[in-house]
Amino acid sequence: MWTLIALLLGLVHVSFALVYLYLTWFHTYWDKRGLVTAKPITLLGSYPGLFGGSTTFIGDLGKIYNKYKGKHRAVGVFLTRQPQILVLDPALAHEVLVKNFSDFRDTVTSSYVTHSKDYDKYVARNPFFSAGDEWKKRRTDGGAGLTSNKLKQAYVIWEQTGKTLLDYIGRSIEERADTVIETRDLCYRYTAQAMGDFIWGIDAGSLSCGINETSQFQKLTTAWAYNAFQNMRNFNKTAIAPIMRRMFRMRFFTQESNDIYLKLTQDAAKLRQSGSGTSRNDYLSHLLQLQQKGATDDDMVGHALTLLMDGFETSGAVLYHFLYTLGEYQEQQEKLRAEILNALETDKIITYEQLNALPYLDQCVNESMRLTSAIGFFIKICTKPTTIDLGDGKILNVEPGITVAIPTYHLHHDEAFYSDPMTFKPERFDNDAASEFTKRGCLLPFGDGPRICMGMRMGLLNVKMAVVQILSKYKVEQTTKLPLSSDSGLGIFLEGDVNLKYTKL
Numbered sequence: 233m234w235t236l237i238a239l240l241l242g243l244v245h246v247s248f249a250l251v252y253l254y255l256t257w258f259h260t261y262w263d264k265r266g267l268v269t270a271k272p273i274t275l276l277g278s279y280p281g282l283f284g285g286s287t288t289f290i291g292d293l294g295k296i297y298n299k300y301k302g303k304h305r306a307v308g309v310f311l312t313r314q315p316q317i318l319v320l321d322p323a324l325a326h327e328v329l330v331k332n333f334s335d336f337r338d339t340v341t342s343s344y345v346t347h348s349k350d351y352d353k354y355v356a357r358n359p360f361f362s363a364g365d366e367w368k369k370r371r372t373d374g375g376a377g378l379t380s381n382k383l384k385q386a387y388v389i390w391e392q393t394g395k396t397l398l399d400y401i402g403r404s405i406e407e408r409a410d411t412v413i414e415t416r417d418l419c420y421r422y423t424a425q426a427m428g429d430f431i432w433g434i435d436a437g438s439l440s441c442g443i444n445e446t447s448q449f450q451k452l453t454t455a456w457a458y459n460a461f462q463n464m465r466n467f468n469k470t471a472i473a474p475i476m477r478r479m480f481r482m483r484f485f486t487q488e489s490n491d492i493y494l495k496l497t498q499d500a501a502k503l504r505q506s507g508s509g510t511s512r513n514d515y516l517s518h519l520l521q522l523q524q525k526g527a528t529d530d531d532m533v534g535h536a537l538t539l540l541m542d543g544f545e546t547s548g549a550v551l552y553h554f555l556y557t558l559g560e561y562q563e564q565q566e567k568l569r570a571e572i573l574n575a576l577e578t579d580k581i582i583t584y585e586q587l588n589a590l591p592y593l594d595q596c597v598n599e600s601m602r603l604t605s606a607i608g609f610f611i612k613i614c615t616k617p618t619t620i621d622l623g624d625g626k627i628l629n630v631e632p633g634i635t636v637a638i639p640t641y642h643l644h645h646d647e648a649f650y651s652d653p654m655t656f657k658p659e660r661f662d663n664d665a666a667s668e669f670t671k672r673g674c675l676l677p678f679g680d681g682p683r684i685c686m687g688m689r690m691g692l693l694n695v696k697m698a699v700v701q702i703l704s705k706y707k708v709e710q711t712t713k714l715p716l717s718s719d720s721g722l723g724i725f726l727e728g729d730v731n732l733k734y735t736k737l
């Protein structure tokens with residue numbers, strides 16, 4: 233009996249020792265290679281906030297960034313047990329993203345769906361989740377439908393959606409006899425409407441419906457995007473034991489939503505091909521061209537959902553943060569309105585070229601995205617043996633598989649690059665300075681280099697059109713101050729209802 237107990241106790245000890253060894257195996261990795269190390273916590277590595285509790289992932293990144301920045305170009309950290317390099321010098325961020333891109337070609341999300349390509353097939357087709365040559369092909373095929381020329385041809389869709397947005401705001405104020413509108417909902421209605429029209433040629437009904445009614449498309453897309461972002465948090469947590477992804481058959485999109493979007497795409501394609509759907513310049517036309525070159529129905533849905541994810545969610549989030557910020561900064565809002573009204577004065581419309589050439593609008597969008605940073609960090613993967621110059625004559629050898637974190641939110645809020653960083657000051661980007669900040673690696677709302685956001689032009693079109701329409705007719709004011717929050721997903725967001733007051737000019 234005693235022998236058995238002793239044996240069991242011995243086994244328990246050995247198991248604990250093995251788990252401990254597993255979790256801490258790499259903790260001396262950076263010391264051995266001469267990189268200053270931020271001391272990790274045994275189980276959780278450098279970012280305990282990844283698993284909830286009193287801190288957040290972005291908060292943890294910030295603590296390390298603020299402790300070591302200015303003294304080192306990079307610091308060794310641990311994504312749970314895996315060694316990771318945290319970039320502290322924006323010039324190094326630029327090297328990783330642009331100059332030495334071929335050494336850091338993939339992103340951490342490229343590894344998330346390698347186990348589930350068969351059943352999570354639409355996520356696996358998104359360039360954000362792809363690696364190597366597959367990434368290149370998907371990006372080339374999908375991005376070809378989003379060139380400046382293509383968006384210019386489809387511009388009428390945004391002009392129309394912008395007008396429908398104004399109509400919805402007008403009806404909302406009148407029918408409810410209330411000038412305060414919850415603007416997160418408003419922005420997602422707008423992006424759902426624009427994306428339904430551009431991707432599938434359908435009226436999503438999210439703005440054309442009754443006030444506070446929710447169309448089928450909006451319900452479906454809201455639930456789909458919510459589920460996907462929730463899953464992004466879960467995937468980020470599985471860094472502690474990536475095998476869990478395979479074991480639990482983890483996925484981003486449900487089978488049910490896959491089926492619905494497949495049917496939507498097939499029906500829209502049939503209608504267009506039958507000739508009863510009008511021929512038009514939109515993304516569906518692009519998808520049909522890809523089909524002629526051999527793209528399958530699944531490829532088409534993959535491209536469509538790549539657009540929907542950020543064209544609906546990320547663009548909507550950037551837009552409501554921007555309107556919220558403008559609602560606080562009235563002087564800047566007035567200046568921006570003057571620029572917009574001036575552009576509208578001659579022809580009463582703003583062309584695609586004009587929209588992109590309004591300097592103060594561009595500065596305001598950049599400054600708003602700097603302040604709120606929809607995607608607060610990037611994690612890149614080293615894809616071939618390379619080196620990083622640590623300064624003071626020290627060179628770090630980096631092995632393939634090592635990840636590199638770029639803390640964009642913290643670069644965007646560092647006083648060393650931005651005076652008074654928590655204040656909205658679009659004037660800091662006067663004289664096209666934003667592109668200089670990007671080259672220096674400290675303004676990265678869309679990333680940079682060959683993996684820069686594939687939908688940047690469309691995201692900006694979404695946001696700029698809505699702001700131009702709204703400011704040309706309404707003064708926007710904040711009614712409540714909201715806290716900025718973050719979790720173990722990708723970004724930073726306002727917590728609570730974004731109630732803004734819209735006063736007709």
Ligand code: HEM
Pocket residue numbers: 339358359360361371538539540542543544546547550601606607610676677678679680682683684685686687688690691692695
């Ligand atoms: C204003 C809204 C948007 C913002 C702020 C934004 C931001 C970003 C950022 C920061 C990245 C990561 C870059 C990196 O990992 O280095 C990214 C990647 C990406 N974005 Fe966007 N995005 C927006 C809208 C869109 C839209 C409308 C699309 C639709 C096509 C899109 C598609 C993508 C794709 C496919 C990638 C992955 C690119 C690659 O890895 O090659 N985004 N975006």
